[in-house]
Amino acid sequence: MKRLEAVNDFVVKFANVNGSGSASANELFAKSILRMGVPVSPRNIFPSNIQGLPTWYEVRVSERGWLGRRGGIDMMVAMNPQTWDQDVAEIEPGGYLFYDSTRPMPASAFRNDIAVIGMPVTAICNATYDDSRQRQLFKNIMVLGALSVLLDVDASVIESLFGEQYRGKERLLESNVRALHAGCSFARDHLKPPQAPEVGLRVKAADKVGDRIFIEGNAATALGCVYGGATVCAWYPITPSSSVAEAFDKYCRKFRVDADTGEHKFAIVQAEDEIASIGIITGAGWNGARAFTCTSGPGISLMTEFIGLAYFAEIPLTIVDVQRGGPSTGMPTRTQQADLLASAYASHGDTKHVLLLPQDPAECFEHAAAALDLADRLQTPVFVMSDLDIGMNQRLCAPLAWDDARRYDRGKVMSAAELEAGKDFGRYKDVDGDGIPWRTLPGTHPSLGAYFTRGTTRDAYARYSESGKDYTYNVERLLRKFETAAALVPQPILRAASRKTRLGTIYFGSTSPAMDEALEALAAADIHLDALRLRAFPFPDAVRDFIDAHDQVFVVEQNRDAQMRTLLVNELDVDPAKLTRVLHFDGTPITARFIAGAITKHVHALAVEPRRERIA
Amino acid sequence: MTYIARPKLHHPTLVRNKVGYTRRDYEGKISTLCAGCGHDSISAAIVQACWELDIEPHRVAKLSGIGCSSKTPDYFLGASHGFNTVHGRMPSVLTGANLANRDLLYLGVSGDGDSASIGLGQFAHAMRRGVRMVYIVENNGVYGLTKGQFSATADRGSKSKKGVVNADSPVDLIGMALQLGATYVARGFSGDKTQLVPLIEGAIGHGGAAFIDVISPCVAFNNHAGSTRSYDYVREHNDAVSRIDFIDLADEIKAEPSAGEVISLPQPDGTRMRLRKLHADYDPTDRIGAMNHVQAYQAQGEILTGLLYVDPEATDLHHGLNTVARPLNALTEADLCPGAAALTKLNGSLR
Known part of the structure; x- marks a missing residue:
């Protein structure tokens, strides 16, 4: 069996039990690699549950800076017996299994094409600590220590992270460092060859992180x-958006x-709902x-009546939709981009709404502030479609x-002085065109x-x-306003292929990091695509121009029904046959492997006459 | 519908209040409700209360839901901004408007269909949050605009115009408001303006959530024999707990105290409210007593009107949220934006 060998390019997945305190240790693992100058992208995979159900934390280490989910696991840290079989099955051939060997496992529980490293973590913790909570919490830290030895993560970096985390709490700091060292020394003494297989995955200090920051989209x-000046926030708890309101509260405080007064400049x-x-x-x-x-x-779904009122009565408001798997309660803790149509055309009658499509936390920050401006400027609901x-x-x-000069x-708010000066005020009159x-x-x-x-x-x-005349004047003016919006929203970003091509791809939101990687992989396989990243709806002219300039455009999105493609066809009247669906919707984040695979298949099919694989 | 504007001519002899307005300045468009509708009397009472209290019309925001009652804000205070929202959702919109600018007077007008059916949840939560507002339910026990269906406040056993008998228990908004923490709870009758105007005035001066349930007979669909919301039925079964005089602080010196029968309550706007108690043992500052009293009369099939409960020291949602004294909608970049330097520092903590 050939073991996987990689430096700064692998995926480690932690299989844990929800509520066992693993989250902070896992985050330390990711952050310590980041501090060594190597980009990481961690993802929580968690159930709709408080305690007891399986939860995973998948960390992709990529010196190249690929931040999308890769797919496939190179090392599994299996700490949850409930999901053992599925976790072991997920490891790539030649990969590694790290597990708690306190209780012996039958040979049949392993695979012969992976390397197994067993550490009796529970036994060590039980021998070291009397308190049951400490036994649980320090188990995670000991594993962290062991992994740092196996993967060459600098333990002193973890120690300095502890120092930041437990500043002023010396006892906690000291006990965590001790647990970390215990894990390290056990690994050095017992988990290195010849006692255990050599681990071929390594972290090596680099300088690929730069000045980038590490933050959750909801916090951003x-x-x-x-920063955008929101003073009133009203919300109702729902995964995965609750942490937006909670973080708003934190930052406002x-x-x-x-x-001087201790009074709040926010509400x-x-x-109740x-x-x-x-x-x-x-x-x-x-x-x-x-x-x-x-x-x-x-x-x-619940807000649609009010969205219609705000659209028709022209009231500025901002809605942050952190999308999850639908329909109905759907997959509350999984990701999708499946609220596009429900948001773009929310409410009865003829309605259209402005959607902003952030790709990452930095754009969540920008788009949230922009949405507040746009809502005031356009006097209409503006959606920030995160996921x-x-x-x-x-x-x-x-x-x-x-x-600071911003x-x-x-928007157009008439002042008392303007009214006093005799300026004509027609609330629903288009005086500026x-x-x-x-x-x-x-x-x-x-x-x-x-x-x-x-x-x-x-x-x-x-x-x-x-009167029909008054009604028509009004709703046609609303359409004109929507056209105005297209020029004001964040414009799409074109990423041209390295050579001239008749193929294009359109994507948006959280698909972005996977697409960056897929485009490079496709180019290496001699498939060249111009790529347009949408950042808002309504579509600026550049979107139509892009579609017109290509024979075939792959519309990559994370929903079943190709909702963005529907919007493109519906709003731009483009030939549906030009737009090929590339859809990922199982609730996991889309991967470069998936995108590249799907587009490669289509391109090969397109190479066969007749060129069009199928119509719409 | 409402497209008729009233003539703007003012008779020179019309009396002006302290802020220089005549009563006509508080009127709105001509009502399109049925002739004799109780709701129009309530509009007139609102006009009188605002004029008497010297409130500048443009410092009032009128909000309503959907239904006959919710159309009325167009028929009073024409110089105020109004918002006819969606069915049953006036309380949330009013809450948000109040959060944006705490300096205006918020007048919420709703009906029994709007507040007791679709809007029951929002009614309840606005009360428990203590949003400072005057919340008037024009209660006729019937859906007028959709032609005479029972509403959720219709009494069990009452008969609709079509002869259908209501088998469901009524929602008691007064009882709910008391239980949910409203700090000013009153019931009036649209046919008794001498009682209603001071009730509205007391609510305007109140420092928290003020709720007035106004029995307002529907002449078109709920004024027949067998209805428990008809003019005749209400007149026969009405038992007033108090007559209220609303007296300005400036006038108070002149007012003669009538010992024993009058209690004087300070209001957050600096005025005092004097309550003339018809029932010697009725104490409107006792919430539990009020609940018992209302229930006891209800059991006798009688409608208790008057100021049922008031907490003279009530505070509101802004107090609970500890918001700044300046209206939030007047805050600027300097107040709201932490600036680039703070962001640079924050970025540093995220690496």
């Missing part, structure tokens, strides 16, 4: 809302408390405060950036500018009307 979204309400959440931000947006809610697919893969995993990304775009009317805020002027906001039809001066 929350920071974007803080850090940055938004009046130093966060955990509402998603309907009340969006109702609260609708009221706040109507009254001139920047407001957002965060939710996931089931919340979007679980971005939102709930720490991801290496560009440092967050803010220009001013919030409050961009479809965006002017609004006034309650309380502005004693006698001018008051109007009645409603979800029923009205004329340009907000007076109730059931």
Whole structure:
């Protein structure tokens, strides 16, 4: 059997039990490699459960900087007997199995094409600690120590991470370091050849991380809302979005408390449900405060009535949708990009909404702040379409950036002085030709500018009307406003192939890191694609131009029904036959292997006459 | 529907209040409700209360849900911003509006269909959060706009115009408001304006969630024999617990205290509210007593009107959230954005 050998390019997966304290040890493992200058991308794979069910933590180590999920496991750290069979089966041939050998396993439980390293962790911990909680927690740290020896991770880096984590808590620091050292010395004494097989996976210090930061998308979204000036947040807990509101609370308490009075420059309400959440931000947006809610697919379903009201009554609000697997309760702890259609056309009647599509935490930050500006500018709901893969995993990304010269775009709000000067105020009148009317805020002027906001039809001066002419004027103006939006939203990013090609691919959101890697793999196999990363809906002209410029465009997305492709066909009237579906929707993050494999298959099929594999 | 504007001419002899407005300045468009609708009397009571309290019309925000009652904000306070939201969801929209600008007066107008059926959840949570507002339910026990179906406040055994007998128990909004922590709970009758205006005035001056259930007979669908929301039925079964005078602090010196029968409650807006108790043993500051009292009368089939409960020291949602005194919608980049330097520092902690 040939053992896998790799330096700074492998995948380690930890199989744990939910609630056993493994999460922080796992994170330390990932972060210590990062501190050695080697990019990592960890992913939590967890159940909808508090304690007792299986949970995994998959760490991809990649000096090349590939941050997408790779697929396949080179080393499994199997700490959960419940999932033993499935965990062992997942290891690549020639890979490694690290397990707790306190209880002997029958030979049939192993494979003969993998190398096995057993460490009696439970026995060691039971001998070292009396307290049952310590036995459990330090088990994870001892494993960490052992792995650092096996994989050449610098234990002093882990120690310095402990130092940061337990600053001021000397006793905790000391006991953790002791457990780490115990793990290290056991591995040096017992888990090296000839007692155990040589592990061919190595971490070697590099300088490939640069100034990048390591942050969860949801935390970055929350920071974007803080920087973007959101003052009202109303939300209802739902995985995977709850940590957006929790992080907003945390950062507001850090940055938004009046130093003199201790009073808060923010208001966060955990509402009774998603309907009340969006109702609260609708009221706040109507009254001139920047407001957002965060939710996931089931919340979007509940919010659709209000989304229609906010669209039609033209109220600024921001909705962060951290997408998970649907439909219905679906896969609450798995990732998908399956709320696109439900969000783009949310609510009854003719509606269209602005969607922003962040690729990583850095863009979660940017898009959250941009959404607050766009909502005010366009006076409409704006969605930030994140997903679980971005939102709930720490991801290496560009440092967050803010220009102090930047001013919030409050949009067209008519002031008391403007009203006083006799400026004509027609709440739903298009005076600037961009479809965006002017609004006034309650309380502005004693006698001018008051109007009645409603979800029923009205004329340009907000007076109730059931006239077809008034209705048509209004909804056509809303379409014009949507066209205006296309020029204001984050524009798509083109990544041209190294040579001229008639093939293209369109992708967005969390597919991005896997696509970067897939494009390189495809190019190496002489398949060259121009790639366009969408960053928003409505589609700017560049999207149509891109499709027009290619014979075949692969639309890569993480849902069953090719929802983005539907939007492209529907909104741009392009020939559906030009757009080939590449769909990944099993709830795991999409991989470069999948993308490259699917596109290769299509390209080979396309090479056969007739060129078109099938129509639509 | 509402497209008729009232003439703007003011008679020179119309009395102006302290902020310079006549009563006409508090009116809205001409009502499109049925002639004799109790809701129009409530609108008139709101107009009178705001005029008497010298509230500038544009400092009021009117919010409503859907239904006959929810159309009424268009028929009063024409110089105020109004928001006719979606069915049963006025409380959440009002909550958000209040969070955005704590300096305005928030007037929520709803109906029994809007608040007791689809909106029961939002009604409950706005009360328990203590959103500072005047929440008026114009309660007629019937769905008017959709032509006479029972609402959730209709009494068991009451008869619809079509002769259907209601078999379901009624939702008691007063009882719920008391239980959920509303700090001002009153019931009025649209046909008794002398009682209703001071009740509204007391609610406007209140520092927390004020709820007024106003029995408002529907002349079109719920004013027949067999209905328990008809004018005749309410007049026969109404038992007022108190008559309230709302007196400005400036006038108070002139007001003669009538010992024994009057209690005087300080209000957060600096005024005092005087309650004339018809029942010598009724104490409107006792929540549990109020619950018992309401239930006891209800068991006798009688409607208790008046100020049923008030917590004179009530606080609101902003107090609970510890928000700054300045309205959140007036905060600027300097207040809200931590700036590039803070972000650089934060980036440093994320490596």
